[in-house]
Amino acid sequence: MEMTFFFSDRLVLLFDFWSVHSPTGLLLSVLVILLLSVLYEVVKMGKAKVLQRALLAVPPSFSQEALLGPDEGDSGDGGHRDSEDSSVQEREAAQGRWFRYHVGQTLLHVVQVVVGYTLMLAVMSYNAWILLGVxxxxxxxxxVVYPLLWVTSHPTQ
Structure with a gap:
């Protein structure tokens, strides 16, 4: 196995069954790796978008209180039962929204890690064409993806 980068159309990529023996096979392999790299960037930006939505979904007045719980010095409405009930309901709703976004971010993170390590292992084949594909x-x-994140976070007037 080569331990320096080389240009060749013959290699085994990631698994024994992914054995490349022709320029066409190499081209298809580079295309698959290129698409995996695009997927990695899409997932990375998707995580940022989910975080952005999570921050917008939880009102600032409830962010610490809803996620961490009420403080001991929490000043209510002087003991009015209705306002306390609505405050508790709003807090629980904020916690539920935050939890759903957190689960979504966790799943996207797992996908990002798996795709990232797969790309790293592909580059470790030391084939320069694969590196260029990544x-x-x-x-x-x-x-392609970064402008979509920026445009949706900065709507025009």
Whole structure:
């Protein structure tokens, strides 16, 4: 096995059954790796979008209180039962929204880690074409996905 980067159309990529023996096979393999790199960038930006939505879903007045619980010095409405009940309901709703977003972010993180390590192992084949596929896919993914994140977070007037 090579321990330096090389240009070749013959390699075994990730698994024994992914054995490349032709320029066409190499081209298809580089395309698959490129698409995995784009997916990595999409998932990374998806995590940022979920975080952004989570911060918008939990009102600032409830963010610490809802997520961490009420403080001992929590000043209510002088003991009015109705306002306390609505405050508790709002707090529970904020906790539920936060938890759903947290689960979504966790799942996206797991996907990002799996795809990222897969790409790392592909690069460790030391095939320069595969490395170029990862770099190109990362650049394309970032170029395409980042503006979508910015546009949705900064709507025009």
């Amino acid at each position: 770099v190109a896919g990362s650049a394309i993914g970032y170029f």
